[in-house]
Every structure is written in structure tokens, then in C-alpha cells.
Amino acid sequence: xxxFLGCGFAAKYREGGGNFSVPLQWMLGLRxxxxxxxxxxxxPATDDLAADEAKIKNFQRQLRAHGLTRRYCLLYQKxxxxxxxxxxxxCIGISxxxxxxxxxxxxxxxxxxxxxxxxxxxxxxxxxxxDLDPSEIFYWMTKMEMGQSSHHEFWTIGLNVHGxxxxxxxAAAVPPTGRRLQWKTFYPLVxxxxxxxxxxxSAPKVTTVGQWYWSGAVEVAGEFPDLSKKFxxxxxxxxxxxxPEAEFELAMNIAAEDPEKQRLQRHGWKIADPHQVARTPNxxxxxxxxxxxxxxxxxxxDVAWHTGWVSDRAAAFLALGRPVITEDTCAERHLPAKNGFxxxxxxxxxxxxxxxxxxxxxxxxxxxxxxxxxxxxxxxxLRRILGF
Numbered sequence: 001x002x003x004f005l006g007c008g009f010a011a012k013y014r015e016g017g018g019n020f021s022v023p024l025q026w027m028l029g030l031r032x033x034x035x036x037x038x039x040x041x042x043x044p045a046t047d048d049l050a051a052d053e054a055k056i057k058n059f060q061r062q063l064r065a066h067g068l069t070r071r072y073c074l075l076y077q078k079x080x081x082x083x084x085x086x087x088x089x090x091c092i093g094i095s096x097x098x099x100x101x102x103x104x105x106x107x108x109x110x111x112x113x114x115x116x117x118x119x120x121x122x123x124x125x126x127x128x129x130x131d132l133d134p135s136e137i138f139y140w141m142t143k144m145e146m147g148q149s150s151h152h153e154f155w156t157i158g159l160n161v162h163g164x165x166x167x168x169x170x171a172a173a174v175p176p177t178g179r180r181l182q183w184k185t186f187y188p189l190v191x192x193x194x195x196x197x198x199x200x201x202s203a204p205k206v207t208t209v210g211q212w213y214w215s216g217a218v219e220v221a222g223e224f225p226d227l228s229k230k231f232x233x234x235x236x237x238x239x240x241x242x243x244p245e246a247e248f249e250l251a252m253n254i255a256a257e258d259p260e261k262q263r264l265q266r267h268g269w270k271i272a273d274p275h276q277v278a279r280t281p282n283x284x285x286x287x288x289x290x291x292x293x294x295x296x297x298x299x300x301x302d303v304a305w306h307t308g309w310v311s312d313r314a315a316a317f318l319a320l321g322r323p324v325i326t327e328d329t330c331a332e333r334h335l336p337a338k339n340g341f342x343x344x345x346x347x348x349x350x351x352x353x354x355x356x357x358x359x360x361x362x363x364x365x366x367x368x369x370x371x372x373x374x375x376x377x378x379x380x381x382l383r384r385i386l387g388f
Contacts, residue, residue, distance in 0.1 A: 001106040003035050003386070004124065008042040008115030011059040011074060015275035017284035018209050020062055022132070022312050023112060024281055027068060028191040029378025033388065038094065038102065039063070039072040042115055044080030052076070056092060062281060073099050084120040108386065113137070114147045127151045128385060130186075134158030134309055135301045138168045139218045154181045155385055157188050159334040160308025166330070167305040185334075186385055188312040189378040195319035197369045198289040204358060205247045206325070208296035209274050209287065209313060212252040212260065218301050225300060230260065232297035232327075235347055239295070240268025242351045246358060248295070251277055251287065288316055293323040293357045293364075295350065306330040314341075319372035321365040325353040335375060340368025 007023040023039065030037035041059065046052055056074060063072055075089040091099055109116065109124035113132045121127060129151040131137045138158070140146055160166045161183050214228040225231075229252065240248045249270040254261045261271050278284035288294075294317040302309045308331045314324045318340050328343040335341065342353035357364060374380075382388075 001036065001108065002102040003030055003037040004040045004107060004109045005030070005037060006040050006042075006109050006111040006116035009113065011041050011043045011055050014055050014058045015279050017278040017280045017282070018274070018313060021281045021284055021316065024066060025189040025191045025312070025378045026110065026112070026382070027071065028066065028194055029189060029382045032191070032193065032379050033382060037071060039068065040109075040116065041072065041074045042084065043074055043076050045076060045078035046080070065282065070094070082117060084117045086120055110385070111147065111151065117147075118150055121147070121150050128153045128155060130385070131156040131158070132312070134161065134168060134307045135299060135305060136216055136218055142169045148181065153184070155184050155186050157186060158307040158309055159185050159187070160306055160330040161185060163306060163308065163330060163333075165306045166308070168307060186381045187376045188310060188315040189381050190312070190315040190319045190372055190376045191378045192319050192373050195285060195316055195372070197319075197321035197365070200361060200365070201290055201292055203247055203292075204245065205249055205291045206293050206295045206354060206357070207249040207251060207272070207291045208294050209251040209278050209284070210296070212250075212254050220301055220304065227299040227301055229297065232300060236297055236350055237264070237267045237269075238347065239350055239354065242347070243354045246292075246354050285316070285320075288313075288322065289320050291322060292361060293317070293325060293354075295325040295354065298327050298329070302329045303327050308334055315372060315376040318368040318376060321369040323357050323361070323364040323368050325350060325357070336371055338367045339371040339375075340364055
């Protein structure tokens with residue numbers, strides 16, 4: 001049986017080592033399970049052929065670095081389209097003939113974030129929708145067809161999706177097709193063999209990695225609120241003043257000339273360029289390990305809707321033995337009691353959590369690693385999803 005990992009967001013973002021690390025954890029877990037797995041990456045063509053070729057070479061280089069040279073098929077689609085058809089793609093990695101042969105035998109598609117669309121999607125024998133962003137995916141499922149009619153199973157990292165207080169859009173359960181979806185939950189994946197616990201760093205740095213601005217749209221009570229990190233971090237900007245014994249850093253895409261950079265620096269935040277410190281999966285892992293802990297604010301809609309969302313980045317921090325301070329989405333009830341997380345609701349909680357990390361790091365570090373192995377490990381979650 002061939003397990004296909006469907007992805008459409010890794011190759012197109014050359015500088016995003018954290019972004020690339022998301023599907024990488026799935027592939028490394030499949031390898032640990034000794035399954036016959038193929039990373040099926042869709043790359044839509046742009047008008048810049050040289051840039052497209054650079055993306056392809058970078059994708060190949062990153063897979064080679066992790067021993068996955070013969071484990072991928074990159075579908076270079078020209079022209080780009082929301083319709084995915086093998087007739088319109090160039091196969092790089094395994095040939096189109098080998099891909100068709102594998103599609104003719106027993107196979108499963110793990111379709112991350114609805115990356116693979118019909119008619120190609122319909123060629124897979126067992127089709128599993130794997131949601132990585134419940135607030136956005138559930139909302140847009142109320143507005144349009146996002147694979148509801150084309151998958152056999154639906155899995156989400158919205159850990160609280162069945163909670164009585166979860167306020168994800170109801171229409172996600174009864175989409176426009178009229179078909180009721182039976183959502184199952186899984187935890188964000190981290191390969192705990194690749195992400196090993198690291199000794200305490202010399203600097204008391206607290207950081208996170210991400211995009212400062214966000215262009216997505218989710219409607220809440222008839223409005224489209226700002227769901228960017230810029231907005232989410234606003235209540236916490238004075239943390240460096242509140243906890244001067246810690247070093248606060250953000251690895252965010254903020255241009256040197258952007259006034260936001262100077263504003264954050266005035267509040268005591270250091271700004272790192274994620275395209276430098278986390279350009280590759282290995283650099284990303286080293287950057288996370290350089291921190292004492294993660295501190296991050298998240299999209300307000302996940303907090304307001306009680307989705308139970310936690311990030312794949314948090315799972316990676318935990319596996320390295322780094323505690324995580326993050327806003328409360330009602331995920332805590334779905335985790336072990338001692339889990340390495342501090343779930344916060346306001347700046348006072350954040351201040352107390354950072355001070356606790358500084359004071360009690362060895363114990364929290366051990367809890368973080370133990371939780372990663374017991375809960376977030378890629379092999380355990382893949383077995384759950386695949387039923388193996």
C-alpha cells in the first residue's frame with residue numbers, strides 16, 4: 001500500500017523552514033512506521049520560470065537532507081489552477097508512470113489542508129482530509145466546497161471540536177452538500193526522533209516564529225476582525241518591561257523600514273528575520289532550541305470559538321524540552337495534567353508564566369518533552385489517523 005502525503009504549501013515558500021517542517025514531520029513519522037510513503041507536493045507555476053526552478057531545487061535539496069530523495073513526486077502545474085489534473089502537470093521525482101501505477105494499487109491520501117483537489121483527488125482509493133487550521137477551514141466550509149464531497153474521513157487539530165463550549169461554525173458539520181461530517185481529532189505532529197531535548201540555553205530568550213501580518217478572512221458576528229499576530233500581540237507588548245530578566249524576541253516577517261519594527265523595539269522586543277534564522281527545517285529547529293521557551297499570542301477567533309487549537313510549532317518546542325506559553329483555546333482539557341504548557345488569558349497571566357519558566361525551567365522542560373513523546377509524536381498520531 002502507498003501512503004501519499006498531499007501538500008500544496010511547502011515548495012512554494014522557499015524561505016519558510018518552519019512551514020516546510022509541518023509536512024516533514026508526517027513523512028518522517030511514516031518512515032519510522034516503515035510504510036511506503038510518497039510526498040505529493042503541488043507547485044502552481046508563476047510567471048517567473050527562474051523562481052519556480054529555484055523553488056523546485058530547494059524542495060529537492062531539503063528532502064535530500066532528510067533522506068527522502070526517492071520519496072516524493074512534485075506536481076509542477078502549468079498553468080496554475082484550482083482544478084488539479086495529471087494531464088496538466090509535470091512530475092518531478094517519481095515519474096508520472098510510477099505515480100499512475102501506485103494509484104492503480106491500494107493507496108491512501110493524507111490531504112493536508114485540502115491541498116489536492118479533484119479530479120486528481122478522486123483517483124485515490126482512501127481519501128483523508130487533514131485540517132491544520134480549524135477556524136479558517138470550518139468557516140470556509142460554510143461558504144464553499146472544500147472537499148466535503150470528495151473525502152472519506154475528516155480529521156482536525158481542533159482538539160475541542162466536540163466540546164459543548166466550542167463555537168466553530170455549525171455549518172461545518174452540515175455543509176452545503178447536505179452531508180454531515182464526522183470530525184475526528186488528532187494532535188499536531190512532531191517527529192520526536194528528529195526533535196531531541198536540548199540543554200538549557202545560556203540566554204533567557206523567549207521567542208516565537210511566524211507572520212506578523214495575515215491576509216486571511218474569517219467572519220465573526222457579521223464582521224471580519226483582524227486576525228494577525230500584530231493585533232494578537234498588542235495586549236502583551238509591555239512584557240519586556242514587566243519581566244526585564246528575560247529576553248523577548250520575535251522572528252517575524254517585518255521589513256527593516258516598517259515602523260512596526262521600531263515600535264516593537266521601543267517596547268523592548270528584539271526582532272529576528274525568520275528568513276535568516278529559520279530558512280531551512282534544520283535552521284528552524286536550531287532556532288527553537290536557542291530559546292528557553294516559546295511565548296506567542298494567537299488568532300483571536302481560536303480563543304473566542306474555543307477550538308482547542310495548538311500549533312505544530314508548539315509541539316516542536318515541547319519536543320526540544322522547551323515550555324510553551326500560549327493563549328487559551330480550551331486545548332488544556334485534552335492534554336495530560338503536566339504538559340509543559342502555560343495557557344494564558346491576559347498580560348498578568350503571561351507575566352506570571354514567564355517568571356515561572358525562569359524559576360522552574362528544569363521541571364517544566366521535562367514535562368514538555370514527556371508530553372511531546374506521549375501526545376504529539378508523529379508515529380502515534382499517524383497510527384491513530386490511519387488505523388494501523
